């Protein structure tokens with residue numbers, strides 16, 4: 256396993272590789288960010304960004320989406336995977352925001368996870384991006400990079416990965432580290448063809464199948 260200090264060395268290098276790393280979903284209000292993150296499950300941010308401008312224009316506020324016809328909502332997000340379920344979830348989510356939270360996105364991790372389609376990862380992303388509340392959302396990229404670098408075993412679940420990253424990274428760096436790890440996984444340590452031959456953290460990486 257990679258030690259904390261060696262992981263922080265790797266993270267510093269990764270940060271230098273992608274200094275501009277940032278969330279790639281396009282949004283204008285916390286409500287729209289929440290909807291975009293729910294829509295982004297198991298699909299790409301690019302795909303979500305193509306669909307959301309028209310969706311957000313049609314439903315600017317929770318009260319607009321809460322009253323929407325599901326079929327109309329489906330038509331806006333038809334290009335996104337799992338759009339049937341996601342359309343239902345975002346309408347229910349808007350209804351619950353109005354009925355239980357006064358139309359505001361709750362700033363509490365447990366409360367926000369009561370909303371339909373909102374799990375731990377979505378809660379972390381929305382609280383961090385919309386309100387600057389420190390958190391580390393573990394998506395497929397963060398999980399893969401953490402396992403390959405060797406801070407958690409291959410069998411670790413998202414909760415294990417999150418706990419290890421929270422333990423290793425200073426709290427004030429959680430939000431930025433999350434973006435740097437995502438960019439590193441999305442653009443360098445790719446799932447199928449990691450760029451090991453041209454990898455600045457090659458010596459630190461514990462991935463057994465890294466290509467030499």
Ligand code: SF4
Pocket residue numbers: 403404443444445449450451452454455456457460461462465466
């Ligand atoms: S050496 Fe390969 S597997 Fe390891 S971090 Fe770099 S790209 Fe990823």
